Amino acid sequence: MVDYRIELVALPVSDVDRARAFYGDTLGWPVDHDHVVSDEVRFVQVTPPGSACSIAFGRGISEMAPGSLRALQVVVSSADEALADLRGRGVEASDIDEQPWGRFVYFSDPDGNSWAVQELPDYSAQAQQ
Incomplete structure (x- = not known):
């Protein structure tokens, strides 16, 4: 069996510097790479803390329309802590x-x-029933 690991997701953005500031500075996610390859290609990669999958954006990275990716989800141990962290960083969160x-x-x-930021339910309580 072949292992298929998702390790990089391309994110379509309109302004690379604004996206780098949001993900790197506002969210505080480590910026792993920021390389200008050519006039047509700039590659920025960030990795959410604790994640094995990184997010890449830039110029010449994706053919999707900026803002069209509405399918990203991360899992956290506490939705309350995540909400407090996001709002504490000035992010408008539900x-x-x-x-x-x-x-x-x-x-x-x-x-x-x-x-979407998800706190998984406590399945161990259901298993004991």
């Missing part, structure tokens, strides 16, 4: 959305690419 399959917080980057 209130916590309580669902049977988890507790969610939602936010978007300056282009409108949307993120």
Whole structure:
């Protein structure tokens, strides 16, 4: 069996510097790379803390329209802590959305690419029943 690991997701943005400031400075995600390859290509890569998957954006990286990626999700141990962290950094984030399959917080980057932040339910309590 071949292992298929998702390690990089391309994110469509309209302004590379603005996106780098949002993800790197505002969110505080480490900027792993920021390289100008040519006049047509600039590659910026950030990695959410604790994630094995990085996010790449830049010039010449994606053919998707800026702001069109609305499928990104990260998992955290506490939605309350994530919400406090996001709002403490000045990010406009939703209130916590309580669902049977988890507790969610939602936010978007300056282009409108949307993120879901999920706290998984405590399945161990269900297993004991």
